[in-house]
Amino acid sequence: xxxxxxxxxxxxxxxxxxxxxxxDRPAALITLDNGFDHTKPNTLGPGGLxxxxxxxxxxxxxxxxxxxxxxxxxxFCVGADLTGLPLLTxxxxxxxxxxxxxxxxxxxxxxxxxxxxFVNGAAMGGGLELALHCHYRTLSAGAAALALPEVSxxxxxxxxxxxxxxxxxxxxxxxxxxxxxxxxxxxMLKPKQAAEMGLADVLLEPADFLERSLEWxxxxxRGELTVTRPEVDREMWDGVLFFAKQTxxxxxxxxxxxxxxxxxxxxxxxxxxxxxxxxxEDEALADLIFSSELRSGLYAxxxxxxxxxxxxxAPDRDLARxxxxxxxxxxxxxxxxxxxxFARRLQVPVVLTDLDQARVDKGVAYVHxxxxxxxxxxxxxxxxxxxxxxxxxxxxxxxxxxxADFVIEAVFEDLNVKKQVWAELEKIVKPExxxxxxxxxxxxxxxxxxxxxxxxxxxxxxxxxxxxxxxxEIVRGERTDDATLATAFAVGKQxxxxxxxxxxxxxxxxxxxxTRFLGTxxxxxxxxxxxxxxxxxxxxxxxxxxxxxxxxxxxxAVAHHVSGILHAAFPxxxxxxxxxxxxxxxxxxxxxxxxxxxxxxxxxxxxDQPLTxxxxxxxxxxxxxxxxxxMLDEGVVAEAQDIDLCLILGAGWPFHLGGxxxxxxxxxxxxxxxxxxxxxxxxxxxPA
Numbered sequence: 001x002x003x004x005x006x007x008x009x010x011x012x013x014x015x016x017x018x019x020x021x022x023x024d025r026p027a028a029l030i031t032l033d034n035g036f037d038h039t040k041p042n043t044l045g046p047g048g049l050x051x052x053x054x055x056x057x058x059x060x061x062x063x064x065x066x067x068x069x070x071x072x073x074x075x076f077c078v079g080a081d082l083t084g085l086p087l088l089t090x091x092x093x094x095x096x097x098x099x100x101x102x103x104x105x106x107x108x109x110x111x112x113x114x115x116x117x118f119v120n121g122a123a124m125g126g127g128l129e130l131a132l133h134c135h136y137r138t139l140s141a142g143a144a145a146l147a148l149p150e151v152s153x154x155x156x157x158x159x160x161x162x163x164x165x166x167x168x169x170x171x172x173x174x175x176x177x178x179x180x181x182x183x184x185x186x187x188m189l190k191p192k193q194a195a196e197m198g199l200a201d202v203l204l205e206p207a208d209f210l211e212r213s214l215e216w217x218x219x220x221x222r223g224e225l226t227v228t229r230p231e232v233d234r235e236m237w238d239g240v241l242f243f244a245k246q247t248x249x250x251x252x253x254x255x256x257x258x259x260x261x262x263x264x265x266x267x268x269x270x271x272x273x274x275x276x277x278x279x280x281e282d283e284a285l286a287d288l289i290f291s292s293e294l295r296s297g298l299y300a301x302x303x304x305x306x307x308x309x310x311x312x313x314a315p316d317r318d319l320a321r322x323x324x325x326x327x328x329x330x331x332x333x334x335x336x337x338x339x340x341x342f343a344r345r346l347q348v349p350v351v352l353t354d355l356d357q358a359r360v361d362k363g364v365a366y367v368h369x370x371x372x373x374x375x376x377x378x379x380x381x382x383x384x385x386x387x388x389x390x391x392x393x394x395x396x397x398x399x400x401x402x403x404a405d406f407v408i409e410a411v412f413e414d415l416n417v418k419k420q421v422w423a424e425l426e427k428i429v430k431p432e433x434x435x436x437x438x439x440x441x442x443x444x445x446x447x448x449x450x451x452x453x454x455x456x457x458x459x460x461x462x463x464x465x466x467x468x469x470x471x472x473e474i475v476r477g478e479r480t481d482d483a484t485l486a487t488a489f490a491v492g493k494q495x496x497x498x499x500x501x502x503x504x505x506x507x508x509x510x511x512x513x514x515t516r517f518l519g520t521x522x523x524x525x526x527x528x529x530x531x532x533x534x535x536x537x538x539x540x541x542x543x544x545x546x547x548x549x550x551x552x553x554x555x556x557a558v559a560h561h562v563s564g565i566l567h568a569a570f571p572x573x574x575x576x577x578x579x580x581x582x583x584x585x586x587x588x589x590x591x592x593x594x595x596x597x598x599x600x601x602x603x604x605x606x607x608d609q610p611l612t613x614x615x616x617x618x619x620x621x622x623x624x625x626x627x628x629x630x631m632l633d634e635g636v637v638a639e640a641q642d643i644d645l646c647l648i649l650g651a652g653w654p655f656h657l658g659g660x661x662x663x664x665x666x667x668x669x670x671x672x673x674x675x676x677x678x679x680x681x682x683x684x685x686x687p688a
Contacts, residue, residue, distance in 0.1 A: 007083045009034050010047035013055035013069075017062055020218045027214065028059035028067045038074040044126050045081030046100065053104045060113060066221050067111060069134065070118035070210065071127075074144065079125025080159075082298055085289055094289040098282035101126060101159035109133040109160075109274075114221055118213040119143060119200065125150055129159040132168065136220060136227060137199070138213040139191055142206030146189040146199070151258045152182035152655040153301055154293030158285035162265035163277035169198045170232050171240045171266065178262050179244060183252075185470075185652060186304075192378065201227050237270045255542025256656045258288055292666060296658025303645045303659065308498035311474075311489060312638035319486035321432065323494075326350045327407035329421055331363025331394060334438065335410040337466040340367045343391045345495045351401070352394040360394035367392045401429050406491060408436040408460055413561060415442050419450070426451055434487050436460035441507040441562045444477035454479040458488045461508060462497075463650045471650035472497035477504050498649050503636045506569040507562055509643060510650040512636075513627060513660075514550070515562050515574065520623045521547045521616060522577040528610040531596050537616035541663075544652040548591050556584035573627070579604045622673045625664045629674035640678040 011034040017026040030052070032042045044052070052069075059067045071077055080101070088094050108115045108130070117131035118138050122145040129148070131137050139146075148157045148165070156162060157178060166174035177197075181187040195203040204212045219225035241263055248259050261284045268277045288294055326342045328335050331354035343350045352363045371388050374380035393400075401407055407429060409421050422435060429435070435457045437447055448454035459475025472492045476485055485501075492499035502508045507515060524534045535548045551559055560581055566574040582603045583590055590600050611619070628643055637643055644659025657663045661678035664670040670677050 008045035008047050008081050009036070009040070009043070010051065011042040011044055011077065012048070013052040015055045015058050017064065018214065020065070020214050022218050022222060023065040025063065025065040027217065028062055028064035029214075030055045030059060030067065030069045031072065032069065032077050033072040038072070038121070041075045041078040041122060042071055042127070043078055043081040044101070044130075045084050046097075048081065049100050049104050053107070056104070056107050060111070064113060066114040066116060066217055067108070068116040068118050068213070068217060069108070069130065070120050070213070071123075072121075074121040074142075076117075076119045076121050076123040076143070077127025077130060078122055078145070079127050079129075079149075082153075082301070086295065086298065088289060091286045091290070094286035095282050097289075098158045098278075098285045101129075102278045102282070105130055105133040105159055106278075109135075111135075114217075116213070116217045116220075118210060118217075119146075120206075120209050120213075122146070124148070125157065125161075126159045129157060129161040129164070132164040132199075133160060136201050136217065138202050138204055138209075138216055139195055139200035140206045140209045141191045141203055142209075143191045143194075144188075146191065146194050147181060147186065148178050149182045149186045149301075151179055151256070151262050152186050153297035154256075154258050154291055154295075154656055155288045155297075156258055156262045156265060156281065156284050158281050160274075160278055160281070162262060162281060163269045163272075163274055165199075166237075166266055166269045167232055168229070171237045171270075173197050174266060174269075175240060175244050175263075178266065179248070179259055183256070183259065183654075185649075186655075190379075198229060201229075234270060238267075241267055251544075252542040253539040255540060256654070257291065257293060258656070261288065293656045296662055296666075297655045299658040299662055300644070300648055300655040303641060303648065304498070307641055307645055308470075308500075308649070311499050311501055312642060313501040314489045314499070315482040315486040317486060317490060319483045320490035321405065321434070321483060321487045323405045323434075323487070323491055324348050325404045325406075327401040327404035327429075328352045329398075329407065329409035329425070330354060330411045331359045332410065333366070334462075334464065334466070336363045336366040337464075338408060338410060338438070338462065339363065339392050340370050340388075341466055341495060343367070343388050346491070347387075348391065350392050351404070352392070353396060353398050353400065354394075355396070357396055360396055364392060364394040398425065398428055401425060401433075404429060404433055406434045406436065406487070408438060410438045413439065413442065413558075415446060418442065418447050422447060422451055422457065426453065432456070434458065434484055436488065438462055440511050440558070441565045443506070444475045444504045445479065448477050448479060455481040456484045458484050459502075459504065459508070460488060460492075463510070469650060470496075470498045471510070471646060472499045473502050473508050473510065473646065473650070474499050475502050475504050475508060498645070500637065500642050500646055502642075502646075503634065505631070505634060505636045506566055509631070509637060509646040511562055512566065512631070513624060513643075513647065514554070514651060515559065515566050516623050516627045517620055518547055518551060518559060518580075519563060519575055519577065520620045522580050523575060524611045524616045524619065525604065526577055526579055526606060528607040529616060530610065531601050531604070533610070533613050534616050535596065537613040538620065540617070542654055542656060544654060548596065549594075551580075551583075552589055552591050556580060556590065560584045573623075579606070621664065621667070621669050624660060625669045625673040628661060628664070628678065629670075632678070 014031045018029045019026050034042050115134040116136045117134040120140045124147045148161050150157045331352045339350045354360045371385050375385045444459040448457035458480050461473040463469040474488045535546050567576045640661040647653035665677045
């Protein structure tokens with residue numbers, strides 16, 4: 001049986017013998033390299049595993065002082081070659097993929113010669129599992145990504161991770177890395193965090209990482225350095241897994257099979273021998289590879305890793321203008337978050353303005369407080385902090401924007417207020433300065449009306465919290481020119497955001513769909529559906545939060561305001577709920593400790609036609625299908641994939657569902673409601 005994937009970019013394991021001072025025999029250094037630069041990371045398919053197997057054989061034949069594995073510049077290895085998984089045709093092939101990886105990696109674990117992983121860069125999935133099989137690990141402080149993301153894709157770490165990691169760092173940390181982090185939009189470990197966790201034995205600076213790693217390894221081999229690791233606490237093992245299971249059930253309601261299988265495997269790691277534990281990994285992998293969750297997860301992963309980095313419709317980057325100073329109109333919470341983000345990422349002066357000095361001082365103080373917190377938590381050094389302190393300033397005089405290249409407003413969400421801001425600023429800023437609005441729902445075109453240079457106005461819609469959510473909706477107004485748009489995308493990239501080009505349509509993408517979704521749920525409440533029933537109706541999907549928690553995050557007043565804007569634009573589809581208005585006016589949380597606040601609930605006025613949970617769920621999905629079809633017909637985004645990307649990055653739509661459009665395709669909702677599928681057959685899904 002051949003496991004060779006026709007599209008595999010083979011990562012070769014290149015062996016060289018290196019003389020290290022103080023050792024009487026050379027070290028065998030295996031470098032993983034697929035022949036491309038860091039933009040195409042090393043992965044391991046059948047060809048790559050075979051090459052590694054051969055390199056290990058050759059290394060041992062040379063009778064070295066030790067064997068070490070490292071990667072090409074910036075990349076150690078980001079895991080299995082996923083392109084071959086959808087091509088597997090039977091369970092036996094899936095089993096063999098797991099067994100092949102286990103067999104090759106075990107040679108490093110079982111080696112009589114000391115083995116080292118020199119983790120010089122990104123190490124994810126099977127790449128991190130390869131490192132775990134080595135006896136010792138050095139880690140570069142510049143490694144960009146460290147993770148075991150498999151659960152988010154619909155599978156489990158299948159090359160030893162569930163057995164090795166908990167026995168190295170303990171069950172609480174292993175559960176975080178294998179289950180919790182993947183379900184938090186694939187949260188990555190920072191190198192310092194990984195080292196403190198015990199995943200690496202020593203953290204080294206990137207400038208001379210390989211040289212220092214070789215020296216450190218030689219010290220270990222000579223017996224001059226002793227690596228001590230704390231004993232893993234097995235008393236708490238079962239309790240941690242019990243709590244994790246309860247949390248998963250409460251949050252996902254069984255919607256992510258891979259998470260439960262990973263929990264089972266972590267349970268085996270407590271006392272099961274390694275061979276039996278890895279055999280169980282093989283079985284779990286073989287079961288999950290043919291699931292719709294994997295197809296969906298691969299689709300979502302591809303969107304985030306590929307499409308997000310090559311935004312559809314973005315102009316030629318050569319048109320972008322340099323940004324050497326940023327102005328921010330407003331000094332409230334959103335404006336202050338933006339100030340910190342721009343200063344950290346662009347490393348240019350950022351100046352806030354507001355109506356009075358007290359507001360300005362408060363905004364600048366917020367930025368300073370966040371910088372101080374980063375320093376106290378070890379996330380920022382004092383030198384960087386000092387630089388950022390100097391970059392952020394405030395003023396009540398808008399003349400400070402005279403030399404700004406980029407000015408963004410974050411004032412009250414009222415069209416007349418925003419137009420007034422731009423009319424005033426246009427008399428101050430230079431003609432080529434770019435004007436950006438952080439509006440969440442208003443027309444960018446209408447905002448630019450009456451300006452002498454409407455072509456330089458663009459929507460720059462961030463999502464709250466700004467530092468966390470990676471989506472940036474870039475909105476092109478009717479008069480926005482290519483240079484402005486190119487500058488917007490260039491700045492978005494510098495901010496490390498994933499930018500999606502959207503048409504100037506009411507509420508753009510995420511807010512339009514969330515408003516339609518929440519509107520459907522509240523329509524059910526207005527009709528007489530108990531709040532608990534409406535709030536729990538979407539549980540089978542395993543969404544990151546229930547509707548009322550989402551409402552509280554967005555803010556009832558904001559949600560009510562946006563629903564009014566969309567009702568004015570599309571009165572036949574978007575209603576304005578009086579009960580939502582009552583919740584907004586109450587000024588109290590609708591959810592407290594995951595429980596509905598009865599004080600607020602008692603304010604609601606409802607009808608006598610309650611819906612079942614199934615009816616609420618179907619109505620919500622039908623509404624999403626209808627709205628997405630209309631948005632695609634209107635050209636709000638280039639393709640359905642962009643809507644999926646927006647909801648994944650801006651609203652936390654889970655990887656296990658792939659994206660909203662493949663889910664609606666897979667369940668038949670798209671064809672029933674919108675008349676046709678959103679994606680071609682075979683893309684992102686198997687039959688439901």
